[in-house]
Amino acid sequence: xxxxxxxxxxxxxxxxxxxxxxxxxxxxxxxxxxxxxxxxxxxxxxxxxxxxxxxxxxxxxxxxxxxxxxxxxxxxxxxxxxxxxxxxxxxxxxxxxxxxxxxxxxxxxxxxxxxxxxxxxxxxxxxxxxxxxxxxxxxxxxxxxxxxxxxxxxxxxxxxxxxxxxxxxxxxxxxxxxxxxxxxxxxxxxxxxxxxxxxxxxxxxxxxxxxxxxxxxxxxxxxxxxxxxxxxxxxxxxxxxxxxxxxxxxxxxxxxx
Amino acid sequence: xxxxxxxxxxxxxxxxxxxxxxxxxxxxxxxxxxxxxxxxxxxxxxxxxxxxxxxxxxxxxxxxxxxxxxxxxxxxxxxxxxxxxxxxxxxxxxxxxxxxxxxxxxxxxxxxxxxxxxxxxxxxxxxxxxxxxxxxxxxxxxxxxxxxxxxxxxxxxxxxxxxxxxxxxxxxxxxxxxxxxxxxxxxxxxxxxxxxxxxxxxxxxxxxxxxxxxxxxxxxxxxxxxxxxxxxxxxxxxxxxxxxxxxxxxxxxxxxxxxxxxxxxxxxxxxxxxxxxxxxxxxxxxxx
Amino acid sequence: xxxxxxxxxxxxxxxxxxxxxxxxxxxxxxxxxxxxxxxxxxxxxxxxxxxxxxxxxxxxxxxxxxxxxxxxxxxxxxxxxxxxxxxxxxxxxxxxxxxxxxxxxxxxxxxxxxxxxxxxxxxxxxxxxxxxxxxxxxxxxxxxxxxxxxxxxxxxxxxxxxxxxxxxxxxxxxxxxxxxxxxxxxxxxxxxxxxxxxxxxxxxxxxxxxxxxxxxxxxxxxxxxxxxxxxxxxxxxxxxxxxxxxxxxxxxxxxxxxxxxxxxxxxxxxxxxxxxxxxxxxxx
Ligand SMILES: Nc1ncnc2c1ncn2[C@@H]1O[C@H](COP(=O)(O)OP(=O)(O)OP(=O)(O)O)[C@@H](O)[C@H]1O
Ligand SMILES: [Mg+2]
Numbered sequence: 135x136x137x138x139x140x141x142x143x144x145x146x147x148x149x150x151x152x153x154x155x156x157x158x159x160x161x162x163x164x165x166x167x168x169x170x171x172x173x174x175x176x177x178x179x180x181x182x183x184x185x186x187x188x189x190x191x192x193x194x195x196x197x198x199x200x201x202x203x204x205x206x207x208x209x210x211x212x213x214x215x216x217x218x219x220x221x222x223x224x225x226x227x228x229x230x231x232x233x234x235x236x237x238x239x240x241x242x243x244x245x246x247x248x249x250x251x252x253x254x255x256x257x258x259x260x261x262x263x264x265x266x267x268x269x270x271x272x273x274x275x276x277x278x279x280x281x282x283x284x285x286x287x288x289x290x291x292x293x294x295x296x297x298x299x300x301x302x303x304x305x306x307x308x309x310x311x312x313x314x315x316x317x318x319x320x321x322x323x324x325x326x327x328x329x330x331x332x333x334x335x336x337x338x339x340x341x342x343x344x345x346x347x348x349x350x351x352x353x354x355x356x357x358x359x360x361x362x363x364x365x366x367x368x369x370x371x372x373x374x375x376x377x378x379x380x381x382x383x384x385x386x387x388x389x390x391x
Numbered sequence: 392x393x394x395x396x397x398x399x400x401x402x403x404x405x406x407x408x409x410x411x412x413x414x415x416x417x418x419x420x421x422x423x424x425x426x427x428x429x430x431x432x433x434x435x436x437x438x439x440x441x442x443x444x445x446x447x448x449x450x451x452x453x454x455x456x457x458x459x460x461x462x463x464x465x466x467x468x469x470x471x472x473x474x475x476x477x478x479x480x481x482x483x484x485x486x487x488x489x490x491x492x493x494x495x496x497x498x499x500x501x502x503x504x505x506x507x508x509x510x511x512x513x514x515x516x517x518x519x520x521x522x523x524x525x526x527x528x529x530x531x532x533x534x535x536x537x538x539x540x541x542x543x544x545x546x547x548x549x550x551x552x553x554x555x556x557x558x559x560x561x562x563x564x565x566x567x568x569x570x571x572x573x574x575x576x577x578x579x580x581x582x583x584x585x586x587x588x589x590x591x592x593x594x595x596x597x598x599x600x601x602x603x604x605x606x607x608x609x610x611x612x613x614x615x616x617x618x619x620x621x622x623x624x625x626x627x628x629x630x631x632x633x634x635x636x637x638x639x640x641x642x643x644x645x646x647x648x649x650x651x652x653x654x655x656x657x658x659x660x661x662x663x664x665x666x667x668x669x670x671x672x673x674x675x676x677x678x679x
Numbered sequence: 680x681x682x683x684x685x686x687x688x689x690x691x692x693x694x695x696x697x698x699x700x701x702x703x704x705x706x707x708x709x710x711x712x713x714x715x716x717x718x719x720x721x722x723x724x725x726x727x728x729x730x731x732x733x734x735x736x737x738x739x740x741x742x743x744x745x746x747x748x749x750x751x752x753x754x755x756x757x758x759x760x761x762x763x764x765x766x767x768x769x770x771x772x773x774x775x776x777x778x779x780x781x782x783x784x785x786x787x788x789x790x791x792x793x794x795x796x797x798x799x800x801x802x803x804x805x806x807x808x809x810x811x812x813x814x815x816x817x818x819x820x821x822x823x824x825x826x827x828x829x830x831x832x833x834x835x836x837x838x839x840x841x842x843x844x845x846x847x848x849x850x851x852x853x854x855x856x857x858x859x860x861x862x863x864x865x866x867x868x869x870x871x872x873x874x875x876x877x878x879x880x881x882x883x884x885x886x887x888x889x890x891x892x893x894x895x896x897x898x899x900x901x902x903x904x905x906x907x908x909x910x911x912x913x914x915x916x917x918x919x920x921x922x923x924x925x926x927x928x929x930x931x932x933x934x935x936x937x938x939x940x941x942x943x944x945x946x947x948x949x950x951x952x953x954x955x956x957x958x959x960x961x962x963x
Contacts, residue, residue, distance in 0.1 A: 193574065196573065221576075222574055223575075223576035226574065227570075227571075233568055246575060251575070301574070304575060398863075402863040402864070405862075405863040409768055416765050419800075422804065423792060423800045426800060487692075490692040490695065490696060493689040494693065496689065502690075506697060509696050509697060512700060515887050515947050515950075516947065517892070517944075519891065519893040519943070520940045520944045523936070523940040524702075524707065528706065579682045579686075604791055608792075611794070611893035614925070614926065615925050635795055638799070642802075663792075
């Protein structure tokens with residue numbers, strides 16, 4: 135890794151996020167995330183992983199009372215000062231539970247980002263987006279004959295891939311994933327992992343995971359968070375073989391969490 | 392008798408009593424349906440029952456004397472009912488749905504909990520009181536009884552039902568649905584209107600149907616607001632009739648009493664069908 | 680549409696409820712004030728005179744308040760032996776079974792029948808029975824109105840009670856069964872004590888319904904303006920006096936009827952509030 139030219143796509147500087155005043159759920163996190171790689175965020179339950187990830191997508195705004203300080207820059211633009219809608223188009227998000235829109239067909243789910251946003255596309259353009267996005271997530275062959283069926287008819291793993299396709303259809307710069315495989319069985323999980331490694335060519339990925347071997351398998355860089363602090367951030371290889379902090383080591387060896 | 396047998400007998404008797412009395416509850420339903428059906432079907436199938444207006448007492452008396460079926464029907468009532476219920480529905484649906492969304496979206500806000508409380512309160516207000524209020528609000532300023540006043544009363548009665556069913560259904564939609572929509576860069580109104588609302592359609596539709604079926608047979612508030620009309624009346628600023636009002640008139644006029652059953656039968660079929668459809672939808676569609 | 684505009688729209692729709700309820704209270708109160716001014720508020724409540732003779736007009740609501748209370752409570756008493764078994768049937772004995780949902784549908788349909796049709800049925804089916812029993816010469820009166828009222832509120836009392844009975848945790852019941860209790864004993868010692876306050880609140884809410892029920896009562900109660908002497912007597916409820924006399928009323932009489940409406944509004948609001956409060960208290 136050391137030899138590649140680093141290009142940062144996302145930079146976090148002194149990011150603090152709190153639900154209740156005076157109590158930081160995320161505390162002074164500073165990190166640069168590199169383009170075209172997979173970065174995983176690990177840490178025990180409640181350490182602020184989701185909180186941090188969701189802030190990058192400005193999801194925190196949905197809930198009143200959350201305050202956020204510091205800088206979050208995506209492509210050198212301060213996302214906290216931008217229009218939330220623009221931010222969310224640049225940063226796609228995939229959730230823990232697959233959540234295709236229940237009233238829409240598979241086809242309409244994939245292009246939902248366009249139709250809901252009122253972006254006009256011709257039939258051919260739409261067909262192309264749907265096909266490409268579904269091929270990207272290796273779902274095309276499985277669903278190409280049932281595109282007009284409701285997305286909720288698919289299996290959990292297929293639904294999650296559909297949700298990834300939905301996010302990819304908008305051509306985001308970065309894909310934020312919050313434990314995307316924790317609701318899936320091992321086989322479906324495996325497929326998604328393979329998929330993510332493939333997707334690196336197209337999009338930068340930040341993934342929150344509780345599954346350490348998953349992080350070890352697919353991510354290039356890893357972060358370890360503890361009680362809101364970013365304890366350690368390094369190449370996955372280094373973190374798993376030679377952790378610098380005692381807490382990281384204890385977590386990775388299963389002493390707590 | 393030892394306690395064991397006593398306990399067994401007690402257990403069995405409770406079972407029998409519960410089943411017996413629960414079963415007896417069905418009796419009034421079938422008694423009412425039966426009576427209305429037996430006494431009302433003949434008049435109902437007369438072809439002009441739905442197209443002719445109420446007969447005068449005199450016409451009815453002449454027909455009764457010669458043993459014929461009373462001429463005329465309830466067309467004026469049907470028109471009035473449709474007019475008033477439609478107006479009320481069209482006003483209550485948008486207000487009710489938006490207010491319901493507000494309550495679902497601002498679960499913890501103080502103002503929302505006040506509105507929620509008032510919605511419950513409004514739902515408990517007796518229909519006659521709603522009639523009195525609609526009289527004060529619409530009949531007095533317009534200086535005339537009118538379909539407008541009647542539909543104002545019905546709107547007030549429908550609102551709480553639509554609001555609460557919208558709120559309940561919207562609350563059942565997982566929050567991640569909203570987040571998924573927003574994460575695609577969709578604006579808040581679009582997410583609510585095009586992602587959340589369609590998912591809640593079944594529940595809201597059921598609420599609307601139940602609200603319609605609740606007000607369609609209302610009589611008391613209409614007596615104070617629409618008053619009644621012997622002819623078909625399309626002008627919403629004039630007094631108007633309703634099927635339920637006709638039942639009341641027929642009941643009070645000795646010569647028209649045989650019409651009471653057919654009008655009731657018509658109303659019952661309407662209301663009960665609506666009820667059954669609403670329940671069916673509620674079961675099937677619930678939340679997607 | 681901007682977020683702000685949309686949120687304002689939602690807020691405005693919700694505020695219409697505030698406007699309606701506030702406006703209701705305001706209009707009823709201001710409509711009632713002439714009567715209260717003329718007769719005095721407490722005098723209006725405590726007088727049972729209803730005298731429309733011009734020159735010596737005098738109106739008081741006591742007779743109708745009493746009529747309403749007696750009719751409704753009697754209605755609840757008639758409702759109880761049916762709605763409680765229905766609730767046990769749906770919420771315990773046949774919980775989740777087809778037959779329970781069938782009974783549930785029947786009870787729901789009972790709620791769908793318009794009040795005026797209940798009135799007709801009471802008039803043609805129940806009144807002759809009351810007459811033949813010699814309970815009342817014309818067959819009208821409180822005793823004719825309240826059973827019909829009782830049937831009308833079965834759905835409200837039963838469906839909510841069933842809900843509370845259904846919610847009694849299974850492990851508690853199993854605990855009792857494991858010690859050899861019969862089902863009757865489980866109901867007596869576990870289910871009813873636990874769901875008791877919930878069931879009580881269902882009857883409070885059903886009472887709220889009964890108080891304001893108009894058409895059926897108007898058609899059956901006999902419409903007499905004095906305080907009923909007994910449950911065999913005729914009378915009037917607050918709702919029925921409004922339904923009967925509103926049409927031709929003006930001036931002081933109209934104001935007095937609106938005042939009766941205001942009282943009815945307040946009483947049902949309080950009763951409903953108490954019912955909801957009990958439910959909330961028990962966190963059900
Ligand atoms: N909506 C909320 N309101 C108040 N506090 C919250 C809220 N959501 C999370 N928190 C708190 O913020 C801290 C971080 O939570 P967060 O959900 O980010 O943790 P996490 O690392 O994602 O945990 P998990 O692995 O369980 O998903 C926790 O202490 C949590 O209690
Ligand atoms: Mg999390």
